Amino acid sequence: MRAAARRTRSPASPAVPATGITVYGCGPDEAALFRELAPHFGVVPTITAAPVSEADAGLALGNRCVSVGHQTRVTDATLLALRRIGVAYVSTRSVGYDHIDVRSAQRLGMVVGNVAYSPDSVADYTLMLMLMAVRAAKSVLRRVDVHDYRLPPARGRELRDLTVGVVGTGRIGAAVIDRLRGFGGKILATDSRPKAGTDHVPLDALLRQSDIVTLHTPLNADTRHLLDRRRIGLMKRGAYVINTGRGSLLDTGALVLALERGRLGGAALDVLEGEEGIFYADRRNRTVPNEQLLRLQELPNVIVSPHTAYYTDHALSDTVQHSIVNCLEFESGSPRG
Incomplete structure (x- = not known):
């Protein structure tokens, strides 16, 4: 498990090919933030409201990084399906990562990252x-x-x-x-x-x-x-x-x-x-x-109350930005540890 990103990355140079990230379980407010912030980092997000699953792993085809919500359990079968199509990094948009089978991810050679937010x-x-x-x-x-x-x-x-x-x-x-x-x-x-x-x-x-x-x-x-x-x-x-x-x-x-x-x-x-x-x-x-x-x-x-303590405009913006930065740092080979 690697540490969450805690700094802002400068916008990517136009000469650098855009990085693709598939964003699962994305609500309308998160989707708006991903669409707003991703271009500043040279990222092209594939956004879906569908939770990450074995059946929907194909939505990540061509992307090495995925971003997932905390509401859905990420099972061994789901991780295996993602790995088979080339996914190597899973960023959860939460501090906790108990919903992810981290041991299975490690066995598959995948990295799991969490985020920091306010x-x-x-x-x-x-x-x-x-x-x-x-x-x-x-x-x-x-x-x-x-x-x-x-x-x-x-x-x-x-x-x-x-x-x-x-x-x-x-x-x-x-x-x-x-x-x-x-x-x-x-x-x-x-x-x-x-x-x-x-x-x-x-x-x-x-x-x-x-x-x-x-x-x-x-x-x-x-x-x-x-x-x-x-x-x-x-x-x-x-x-x-x-x-x-x-x-x-x-x-x-x-x-x-x-x-x-x-x-x-x-x-x-x-x-x-x-x-x-x-x-x-x-x-x-x-x-x-x-x-x-x-x-x-x-x-x-x-x-x-229904798991809503984290749900503020500031924290949600932190969560989306840090999920993007985590993926970029993984792709650049310089994850924060």
Whole structure:
């Protein structure tokens, strides 16, 4: 896995042949940005709304680089189909790459790259979810929607009186910590690479001491169900869980059980296990094939949003530009490491 591009490349010389990139799973807003930015880099994008798949691998014929979204799993079969037609580089338009079978890509001699984008998008959203959770915003708004303007049954809490535990202090986690400092409460953090200036403690200690736990660590074999039944059981009674990282960092079944039993004060989730095929789709007139999601949405102290924390104009522009630059650097033989 190579590092994300973090600089702007100068427009390509007219004498240099244009580089082709096939862009899969591209929504209208991303497509507009690719069409706007690609010519400045000497790139000709082949844009499709179709998610990357074995069946649609042929759309990449003639291009060594493809750009994919985070909504679709990139399987071994898909990678093999892409490799057979000459694709050597897969750029995902996301920080996380747990949706790609990276080991299969490596076996096939392919390189996988992620992107960097404004951490402020997710950090701002995370603070919004924290404030909504501790002020019971979901319950308040639901009552107002039916013209019930009484005060809520429970008083809200102020962040300055609470301890917030930040799990993962990469670019997003660090941006969350920067924002939290302005509220004046106590901040704890845990990370495999502790950073100076932050009170780092082991994960179990963080869970025991925190009133709010917010997740910002990458998803991998070691962090899947990082908050499982045992660790959720360590949390303070009435504590809140915030997840804008990846759904599988949380054992959803254990979370639902703790919420139903009143063990936790609430949760605010922008990501969820089994969100694939549900989030980003209009399901108003269709069934939602995820019973845990439906149960969470029934609970008055749980906020669910459809993986939208990253979705700002600034972050989306970063994502498209860095995906293009990653591909160009791969083609030039000078990938950033």
